[in-house]
Amino acid sequence: MKKFIMTALFATLPMAASANTEIPAKQAEARQIAKEFGGMLKPELGKAMKSGGPVHAVGMCKDKAPEIAQALSAKTGWDVNRVSLKPRAKTAYADSWETETLNWFEAQAAAGKDISKLEKFEIVKVEGQDTIRYMKPLATAAVCLTCHGETIPQSVTDKVKELYPHDMATGYKLGQIRGAFSFKQAVN
Numbered sequence: 001m002k003k004f005i006m007t008a009l010f011a012t013l014p015m016a017a018s019a020n021t022e023i024p025a026k027q028a029e030a031r032q033i034a035k036e037f038g039g040m041l042k043p044e045l046g047k048a049m050k051s052g053g054p055v056h057a058v059g060m061c062k063d064k065a066p067e068i069a070q071a072l073s074a075k076t077g078w079d080v081n082r083v084s085l086k087p088r089a090k091t092a093y094a095d096s097w098e099t100e101t102l103n104w105f106e107a108q109a110a111a112g113k114d115i116s117k118l119e120k121f122e123i124v125k126v127e128g129q130d131t132i133r134y135m136k137p138l139a140t141a142a143v144c145l146t147c148h149g150e151t152i153p154q155s156v157t158d159k160v161k162e163l164y165p166h167d168m169a170t171g172y173k174l175g176q177i178r179g180a181f182s183f184k185q186a187v188n
Helices: 002-012 022-076 096-110 142-148 154-163
Strands: 079-083 120-126 129-139 177-186
Touching: 022 079, 022 120, 022 129, 022 142, 022 154, 022 177, 096 120, 096 129, 096 177, 142 154
Parallel strands: none
Antiparallel strands: 079 177, 120 129, 129 177
16 A cells, blocks of 8 residues: 555656656646546547437447547557446456556545546556556546446446446446546657
């Protein structure tokens, strides 16, 4: 637990004394990508809900969210993804660093910390390569409950089972952490 607290503090301290002045810029870049990802996904979800309801939105999420992530990856040079402790899509399974970070987010939320202010930025070794890792938690909004909540309409449940046969991403309450944006980039 101390490692995570230290990392969180490290990530929020001014980096002026650091020999590597690129680090604060990379953290700001990751924050911007998270904002952009959410800013692109929310309107698509809204359009899908308006045009075909939640059943249609499930299909949109399956197709459009990965497209947005791939487009942002190509545009930015970061590996852009969303992960969860209770994944729905195959790409949403957290690796060990992401799992530790998601658990840390959960502990911080349980301690009363504002989820919207949480993030994790760290340089770690991935297969021997220094890699920048960034995560930002996703809080469950009211619109998310239709497909991820405790009570889900049968038509939505049927569509989720059709598209995601191994789904675990249900049972959430308003405001809970449902997952996180997770980005990584090798240090050159």
